[in-house]
Amino acid sequence: MSVPSMPLPLLLPLALGALLLVGARLPLSVQRFIGLLGTLCVLAAALDLLALTAQGDVLATAIGGWPPPFGIVLVCDRLSALMLTLTGLLGTAALFYASSGGADASGRHFHALFQFQLFGLVGAFLTGDLFNLFVFFEVLLIASYGLLMHGGGPARTRAALHYVVLNLVGSSLFLLGAALIYAATGTLNLADLAVRLGQLTPADARLAGAGGLLLFTVFALKAALPPLHAWMVPAYAAASAPVAALFAILTKVGLYAMLRLLSLVPDTGSGSAFVGSATWLLTGAAVLTITAGTLGALASTRLGTMIGYLVMLSMGTLLAGIAPGTAQGLAAALYYLVHTTLITAGLFLLADLIASGRAQGDRLVIGDPPRDARILAPLFLLGAIAIAGLPPLSGFLGKAWILIAVQDSAATGPAVWPWIWVAVLGSSFVVLLGLSRAGTLLLWRRRGAVSPGARANPDGGRSGLARPALVGTSALLAASPLLMLFAGPLTGFTLATARQILDNGEYVAAVAGLAPQSHASDAREEGTDR
Amino acid sequence: MEWLVATMIGLLIGCGIYLLLRSRSFPVVLGLLLLSYGVNLFVFAAGGLRVNQPPLIASGQPYADPLPQALVLTAIVIGFAMTAFVLMLALRALSELGSDRVDERQGDEES
Secondary structure (H helix, E strand, C coil), X not given: CCCCCCCHHHHHHHHHHHHHHHCCCXXXXXXXXXXXXXXXXXXXXXXXXXXXXXXXXXEEEEHHHCCCCCCCEEEECHHHHHHHHHHHHHHHHHHHHHHHHCHHXXXXXXXXXXXXXXXXXXXXXXXXXXXXXXXXXXHHHHHHHHHHHCCCCHHHHHHHHHHHHHHHHHXXXXXXXXXXXXXXXXXXXXXXXXXHHHHCCHHHHHHXXXXXXHHHHHHHHXXXXXXXXXXXXXXXXXXXXXXXHHHCCHHHHHHHHHHHHHHHCCCCCCCCCCCCCHHHHHHHHHHHHHHHHHHHHHHCCEHHHHHHHHHHHHHHHHHHHHCCCCHHHHHHHHHHHHHHHHHHHHHHHHHHHHHHCCCCCCECCCECCCCCHHHHHHHHHHHHHHHHCCCCCHHHHHHHHHHHHHHHHCCCCCCCHHHHHHHHHHHHHHHHHHHHHHHHHHHHCECCCCCHHHHCCCCCCHHHCCHHHHHHHHHHHCHHHHHHHCHHHXXXXXXXXXXXXXXXXXXXXXXXXXXXXXXXXXXXHHHHHC | CHHHHHHHHHHHHHHHHHHHCCCEHHHHHHHXXXXXXXXXXXXXXXXXXXXXXXXXXXXXCCCCCHHXXXXXXXXXXXXXXXXXXXXXXXXXXXXXXXXXXXXXXXXXXXX
């Protein structure tokens, strides 16, 4: 099924970003208006795609009318639409916060960079071509370098240098992996790859396997899995709050690419077609990530760093759901992905609100609680319950579903569940301790004795809190109760998404449907001659 | 020719990785540059090495694979822009942090 409006969420941020670059001298209010309008349009287009794909259709468009497998295609299935919607929601909330909190005023080109970041993200989620995926990775990376540096300062420069160098090495590895896969299969079109990977000679299959593992390394770097996680926490902690909130989805791009890659791997007849022998690899990575993230969160001296480690920890939990390669586990991981992306983004914004109200910033030391603690503390409690995975919020549901799915998978695959249960449950307990300590230090205890005078003036600082910024933060954190309330339809959707990922037939058929039939068969013959 | 190209790619990537592991920012940038050269050559070689053949499909004629040539062009442009960016970033780090050591201890962030 072909939809002409599909490139819209891709072209709109590109055009608006270019416009904002040209109009860098426009008043900030105009730039904010253009940026917000663009982000809202991306969200609307993403919701439209979500509605179109919800029935199981896979949408595909050949860019410029060049038929696959030669032309570049855009493909949108349930997974892409879900990630696009998440990008739109996160982008809107982050830009709303940046516009109201003044984070965009501390340097030039914030709004242009933000639009280019959206362009890169949307492109990475929509593209159906391996090399095109590389290009969109570069687009979103170079925009993220700019956003990370926005506002300047030594801490940001130091974090950015590490972030940029590591990601450039990652880009080189990506090219190596893509070249190996091309050398083995003669195609870069993802749908075509899924077909050809099943028809390789053993020698070529080894070559393609080496390329696939190189790509896995790159995506692990983007997803911040240890030992490739070193860039992530300093960068997230140093970035301004709205940028860190948007970055909450950057690690998920790595995970998305990993899922796409895994869904291409042909059925080798060894039990689970989806991950095959990768189950133990993914489980090991998951347990390692969860352990490192938990220890990091407990050892953090600042709230921003702590949330950075919680992002990392959530990547481990997601991998734990994916590792068995069952539809249930995958669906649970996708549900948890929506939850964790929105909540960690909300926590980054909340940490900024708390830090701006304290003399000690977001450092975890006893100081004076922010003057708006009566508003911020319930929000922090909400976020902490959600992210630690306590009932009744969505984190509990996501984690419990992952644990049950992993245990059920032991009937058909390797018994990885004891490892995952210990890691997830242990980390939840430790994170709970860490968050309780952070909340107590930041919002409850005050330096010295509590004097009645200090309490007598609770309204003194009300004006310090920007109302729109609070709205953006609470909107993200309110996602957790909403995810819980609408868990029924949502879990149904993620389960359907998981089935679609496991069976890549619809994806391949949608792309093949774009090619004129005679041309497609010619192309295949030429490809095998090569 | 395969032997020569393979050796060159190996040499470039080896030198690149050695320089990447140095502790000062300028050798690291040079290392990234060499690494991207090696990778570009590798991508170029991924379509098979052919001499004196056009990258066009004429009927029955042998041809060089045009796709890696297009890919490598894109990769060169992106690599060039990224190198320029990381060079500016290294200079900025030198002026703001007062040191070009990439592994400088983070300390307790003062700002």
